[in-house]
Amino acid sequence: MRPLPTIACALALVACDLDAEPLLQNYGQGGVAGADVVDLDRSEDPPELDGDTFIGRVGPSDIGRGDHSGATATFTGTGGRVCLIIDPQSVWRDDKWIDESGSEQNNPFMQDYPYDDGDVDLQAGLAAYYTGSPGETMGDFINSFPDENGVERRVDLNTCLLEDRWGIVGSAAGRGTPEWCSFETVADTQYRIAITVFSVPTDDNELKYAFELRDGDCPVQVDECSLRGDYDEHENVDLPEGFDNVEEMYCRGPADPPER
Amino acid sequence: MTSKAGATCGATCGALIALSALLVGGCFQEDLPEENLEGTVVVPSTIAGDSRDIGLVYLGVYEGYDDQQLGYPYPTTGPRVGDNPIGDALPYGGTSVGSYTYACFQALRCNILTGRYIDLQSILEAHPVEHADGESVEVEELYDQCQWYYGWNSIEEFSFIGAEQLDFEANDDGDWEATFNVIHSRLPHGSRIWAFVDSDFTSCTEDDGSINRRRSEDGLFFREGTNFADVLNFPDKYITPGDLLSSDPATVVDGERSGYRVVVDHVKE
Numbered sequence: 001m002r003p004l005p006t007i008a009c010a011l012a013l014v015a016c017d018l019d020a021e022p023l024l025q026n027y028g029q030g031g032v033a034g035a036d037v038v039d040l041d042r043s044e045d046p047p048e049l050d051g052d053t054f055i056g057r058v059g060p061s062d063i064g065r066g067d068h069s070g071a072t073a074t075f076t077g078t079g080g081r082v083c084l085i086i087d088p089q090s091v092w093r094d095d096k097w098i099d100e101s102g103s104e105q106n107n108p109f110m111q112d113y114p115y116d117d118g119d120v121d122l123q124a125g126l127a128a129y130y131t132g133s134p135g136e137t138m139g140d141f142i143n144s145f146p147d148e149n150g151v152e153r154r155v156d157l158n159t160c161l162l163e164d165r166w167g168i169v170g171s172a173a174g175r176g177t178p179e180w181c182s183f184e185t186v187a188d189t190q191y192r193i194a195i196t197v198f199s200v201p202t203d204d205n206e207l208k209y210a211f212e213l214r215d216g217d218c219p220v221q222v223d224e225c226s227l228r229g230d231y232d233e234h235e236n237v238d239l240p241e242g243f244d245n246v247e248e249m250y251c252r253g254p255a256d257p258p259e260r
Numbered sequence: 261m262t263s264k265a266g267a268t269c270g271a272t273c274g275a276l277i278a279l280s281a282l283l284v285g286g287c288f289q290e291d292l293p294e295e296n297l298e299g300t301v302v303v304p305s306t307i308a309g310d311s312r313d314i315g316l317v318y319l320g321v322y323e324g325y326d327d328q329q330l331g332y333p334y335p336t337t338g339p340r341v342g343d344n345p346i347g348d349a350l351p352y353g354g355t356s357v358g359s360y361t362y363a364c365f366q367a368l369r370c371n372i373l374t375g376r377y378i379d380l381q382s383i384l385e386a387h388p389v390e391h392a393d394g395e396s397v398e399v400e401e402l403y404d405q406c407q408w409y410y411g412w413n414s415i416e417e418f419s420f421i422g423a424e425q426l427d428f429e430a431n432d433d434g435d436w437e438a439t440f441n442v443i444h445s446r447l448p449h450g451s452r453i454w455a456f457v458d459s460d461f462t463s464c465t466e467d468d469g470s471i472n473r474r475r476s477e478d479g480l481f482f483r484e485g486t487n488f489a490d491v492l493n494f495p496d497k498y499i500t501p502g503d504l505l506s507s508d509p510a511t512v513v514d515g516e517r518s519g520y521r522v523v524v525d526h527v528k529e
Binding site: 145147148149150151153155156157158159160161165166168169183184 | 344468489
C-alpha cells in the first residue's frame with residue numbers, strides 16, 4: 001500500500017481536469033445543451049441532386065468536449081462528378097458590398113457585425129466509410145488499415161477535398177464563407193455528406209446555411225452570392241438603403257437597392 | 261527571521277516537491293513507439309560536381325518501395341482519394357538535409373539553402389543578384405543588407421554560411437556525404453528509407469514562410485519563402501526532370517537505429 005503516491009496521482013488527475021465550459025459555443029446561454037445532429041434524409045424536404053437551394057439550421061458544437069453539432073445527407077453516385085456547395089450564415093464582412101462592376105467595396109453605412117456569422121466544415125465520401133451515426137453523432141471519414149509492416153495507419157477518405165491557397169488539400173473556409181468541392185462518384189453507390197458545425201452565430205446560438213448538390217463540376221467561381229438564403233431576418237435592425245437582410249445588402253449593393 | 265507561517269509553508273512545499281518528483285517518476289510511462297534514426301545521405305560526385313549544386317534533400321521512412329507505379333523510384337502509397345492522382349505516401353517520419361533560408365534579398369527567395377555555402381561570395385557566384393539598374397550586388401552590399409535585415413553585427417552571426425555549416429563533405433570515394441537524423445518516427449522492421457533531391461527548388465513557395473521582418477520600416481509585405489507542407493506525403497507533386505532519387509532505399513532493421521546509408525543515384529528524366 002503506497003497511500004502518498006496514490007493520493008498524489010489522484011490529485012494530479014483532478015488538477016488536470018479541464019473545465020470545458022468556457023470553450024462551449026453556448027456558454028452563457030443558460031446551461032449546456034447537447035449536440036444538435038440532424039439527419040436530413042429523414043426531413044420532409046431533403047437536399048436533392050440538382051434540386052432547389054436547401055436552407056438548413058444547426059445548433060452549436062460543444063468544442064470543449066468534442067461534441068459536434070451538424071447535419072448529414074445521403075445521395076446516390078451518378079457515375080460522374082458531383083459538386084457540393086455550402087454557404088454558412090451570413091456574410092464575412094457586413095461593412096462591404098458589391099458595386100456595379102462586381103467588385104467588393106466598403107459599405108459606408110455599416111460596421112462589421114460578426115455576431116450573426118458562423119462556420120461549418122463540409123466533408124463527403126462513401127457512406128460506408130462514414131464514422132458517425134446520422135441523427136445521433138457527427139463523424140468523419142477517417143479510417144485505418146494495417147500496412148505491410150503491421151503498423152496501423154490512419155487514412156482520411158473524405159473525398160470533398162478543399163485546397164488552400166498553396167494548393168494543399170485539407171483546408172476549410174472560415175466564418176460566413178462558402179466552401180465547395182467536386183469529385184467523381186461511382187454509379188449507384190451511396191455517398192454521405194457531413195456538415196459539421198465549427199461555430200454558430202452568438203446572437204441566437206443557431207446557424208442557418210444554404211446548400212446545393214449539383215450534377216457535374218463546380219462553377220469556376222463560387223462566392224458569397226452564389227447561394228442565397230443564409231441569413232437571419234433582424235426585425236429590430238434598420239439596414240441602410242431599404243435592405244432587410246445583410247446578404248441581400250452585400251450582393252445587390254448600392255447599385256441595386258430595393259424599392260422603398 | 262523566519263515566521264511560523266513561513267516554516268509551515270516550507271515543510272508543506274517540501275512535501276509537495278517530493279510528491280511532484282514521485283509523480284514525474286511514477287505516473288508518466290509514455291512507452292511511445294517512436295524512435296530516432298541516424299545515417300548518411302550520399303550524392304555521387306558524378307552527378308553533383310559541386311556540393312553547392314545539391315538541392316534540398318528530403319528523406320522519409322516509408323512503408324515500402326515501388327518503382328512501378330510512376331515509372332521511377334518512389335515509395336509505396338496509400339489509397340488514392342478524391343482527385344489526387346496517386347495516394348499519400350504516408351511516411352512514418354522524415355527529415356531534410358538543408359532548409360530554405362532567406363538570404364536578405366527577395367531575388368534570392370527559394371534559391372538559397374542552409375548548409376551549402378561557405379561564404380557570401382559563394383552565394384553570389386551561384387546566384388548572382390542585380391539591382392533594379394542592372395548593377396550586380398556586391399558581397400559588401402549583401403553583408404550590409406543582411407546586417408540591416410537580421411540585425412547581425414558580425415559575419416559569425418550569419419546563420420546560413422560558414423565552413424561549420426556545410427552539410428556535405430567529400431567522402432573517401434570522392435562522393436558527397438551528409439548525416440541525417442530522423443527524429444521521433446515509427447521505425448518498423450522492413451520499412452524503407454527513401455530520399456530525393458529537389459534540384460530546382462520546385463518544393464519551395466514564395467507565398468509562405470516568415471513575414472518580412474522589416475515590414476514596419478520598409479512598409480513591404482512579403483514572405484521569406486519555405487517548403488510546401490506535403491513534400492514527404494506527395495513527393496510526385498515536386499519531382500521534376502533533373503531531380504535526384506534514391507533507387508535502392510535502405511531497409512530498416514529491428515534494433516538498428518544508426519549507420520544507415522541512402523544513396524541518391526537516379527536522375528529523373
